[in-house]
Amino acid sequence: MKKIFEPLTTAWTAVITHKLRSFLTILGVVIGIAAVIILMSVGRGAEASILSNLSNLGANMITVRPGASTSGGVRGGFGSASTLTLEDANAIASSVSNINGVAPTTNNGMQVIAGSQNMMVQVTGITTNYLDLNSIQVQEGDYITQEQYDSRQKVALIGPTVSDTLFQGDDPVGQKIRMGNNIFTIVGLLQSKGESFNSTDRMILVPLSTLQGLMARSITTTGQHIVSSISIQATDKDSIASVKQQITLLLEDRHKIAFGASDDFSLTSTDDITNTITSSMQSLTLLLGAIAGISLLVGGIGVMNIMLVSVMERRREIGIRKALGAKERDIWGQFLIDSALLTLTGGIIGVAVGWGGSALISQSGVINTLVTSDIVILAVAVSVGIGLFFGFYPAWQGSRLDPIQALRSE
Numbered sequence: 001m002k003k004i005f006e007p008l009t010t011a012w013t014a015v016i017t018h019k020l021r022s023f024l025t026i027l028g029v030v031i032g033i034a035a036v037i038i039l040m041s042v043g044r045g046a047e048a049s050i051l052s053n054l055s056n057l058g059a060n061m062i063t064v065r066p067g068a069s070t071s072g073g074v075r076g077g078f079g080s081a082s083t084l085t086l087e088d089a090n091a092i093a094s095s096v097s098n099i100n101g102v103a104p105t106t107n108n109g110m111q112v113i114a115g116s117q118n119m120m121v122q123v124t125g126i127t128t129n130y131l132d133l134n135s136i137q138v139q140e141g142d143y144i145t146q147e148q149y150d151s152r153q154k155v156a157l158i159g160p161t162v163s164d165t166l167f168q169g170d171d172p173v174g175q176k177i178r179m180g181n182n183i184f185t186i187v188g189l190l191q192s193k194g195e196s197f198n199s200t201d202r203m204i205l206v207p208l209s210t211l212q213g214l215m216a217r218s219i220t221t222t223g224q225h226i227v228s229s230i231s232i233q234a235t236d237k238d239s240i241a242s243v244k245q246q247i248t249l250l251l252e253d254r255h256k257i258a259f260g261a262s263d264d265f266s267l268t269s270t271d272d273i274t275n276t277i278t279s280s281m282q283s284l285t286l287l288l289g290a291i292a293g294i295s296l297l298v299g300g301i302g303v304m305n306i307m308l309v310s311v312m313e314r315r316r317e318i319g320i321r322k323a324l325g326a327k328e329r330d331i332w333g334q335f336l337i338d339s340a341l342l343t344l345t346g347g348i349i350g351v352a353v354g355w356g357g358s359a360l361i362s363q364s365g366v367i368n369t370l371v372t373s374d375i376v377i378l379a380v381a382v383s384v385g386i387g388l389f390f391g392f393y394p395a396w397q398g399s400r401l402d403p404i405q406a407l408r409s410e
Contacts, residue, residue: 025299025306026346031298033350033379034357037371039292041358043285047371050277060237060270061133062244064088064230064251067264083264084223086208088254092232096246098239103130104227106211106218112204113178114166121162123179123204125211133233136200141173141188146188149207157188159201179204179222206323238261240269299346300390307339307394331395339391340384347383351376 066083089104106125111118128146131138138157148155156177163172172186184206193199208227212218218226234243244267251257251265355376358369 002386012019013167021306021309022342025302025342026349028299028302029296029343029346029383030350030353031146032292032299033347033383034354035292035295036289036382037375037379038357038369039288039350040285040363040375041354041369041371042361042367043281043288044372044375045358045362045367047278047281047285048370049273050281050366060234060240061231062234062240062247062267062269064092064232064247065266065268066228067262067266077247081253084227084350085220086212087224088225088251089227089230091250091254092230092247095250096232096243098235098243100233100235101129101133102401103127103133103231104208105130105229105231106208106215106226107228108211108215110179112162112166114175117166117168119162119165121202121204123206123211125208126205130205130231132232136193137191138188140171140189141186143188143208149209152207152210152213154182154184154210155187155207156184158186159190159199159203160192161201162204163189177204180214224283234269237271240271244269293382296386300343303339303343303387304390304394307335307391308397310338311335311394311397333395335393335395336388339395340387343383343387344380347380350383351379354379 012246064084071371084104086104089102093099093102104127108123109120110123112121112123126144128144128149130136131143139160141157143267146156147153158166158172158177166172166177167175172189175186177184177186190200190203190205192201194201212225220226232243232247234240246265248263252263257263355371362366362369372393
């Protein structure tokens with residue numbers, strides 16, 4: 001047992017004998033490890049925040065958007081064409097299996113007036129199942145009923161930001177708002193979703209049937225009702241690929257798209273968005289970690305420098321140990337343990353400093369951070385690895401010293 005702990009005792013003695021030198025060496029590692037943890041936690045926190053916001057889209061959702069329009073030889077972005085219709089949504093609802101529901105929507109930017117207040121708002125025409133499919137709750141008032149939808153009543157649900165702007169904190173339910181030449185009655189206030197992706201806080205929701213009746217261009221030349229997008233909820237995650245394939249084949253047949261031609265619509269699922277964001281954020285996190293790793297490299301060079309000095313100072317000790325029968329691997333192992341102890345100590349302290357720094361950043365409200373176990377394990381492993389890597393050359397050099405020359409050194 002004594003033989004096992006002897007190298008550790010010797011290493012600890014070397015550390016406390018040169019307190020200032022050991023402190024500066026450990027400090028370099030602490031700064032490097034803390035920087036790695038803080039920057040990687042920022043990346044992980046940003047990823048978690050974005051993925052949390054995506055949950056507002058609802059579970060297992062697939063969105064169909066129209067293709068791109070071309071005007072004057074200039075091609076617009078996806079969604080600029082009018083290739084999706086309410087009839088397409090009805091066909092999906094009746095023909096595609098493994099789905100819980102279909103919710104077509106139409107969007108239109110409009111100026112909304114309430115008393116002396118007004119603002120530009122995105123008005124979205126919805127069906128009665130839109131709120132359930134997209135996990136949207138009504139905080140006060142009622143949902144849009146099927147009767148209101150069928151009779152094209154001018155009723156509306158408004159987001160909390162719209163309510164605060166137009167009604168200055170007063171209860172909006174039952175109040176009137178004017179959109180163009182039409183007066184709508186507010187029947188419900190939506191629950192806040194914050195500044196998240198696809199948030200309804202700055203939106204007004206009205207019956208799709210009502211909005212299409214007010215829009216100048218809502219019917220195709222064949223008499224079908226144009227919609228901006230169609231949301232479909234698959235029954236479970238495993239069904240998403242099958243549902244997307246069924247929808248693609250159905251719409252290609254309905255839109256008379258020739259074999260090999262480009263589709264005039266696009267499909268995106270929440271899984272597609274999640275995977276893209278996860279991949280991008282992981283790359284960003286690794287980049288941040290690599291940037292912080294530069295300070296670790298500097299700390300490692302400091303470790304090598306200190307260990308080379310230590311070898312030179314302990315030449316006489318090395319000579320005596322070799323004269324008493326110590327082998328090269330004993331000397332080599334001793335100096336590696338010395339450097340590993342310094343960097344491990346720095347790594348542990350660096351983890352604590354980095355964790356505390358991440359918590360302070362998160363509490364400041366600037367950005368959310370997230371320290372995960374793999375970041376901590378990686379940081380500690382890297383710190384020990386640096387000690388072994390940068391301590392190898394000094395340890396090897398010390399083990400190769402000639403005992404006679406070492407004993408003659410002052």
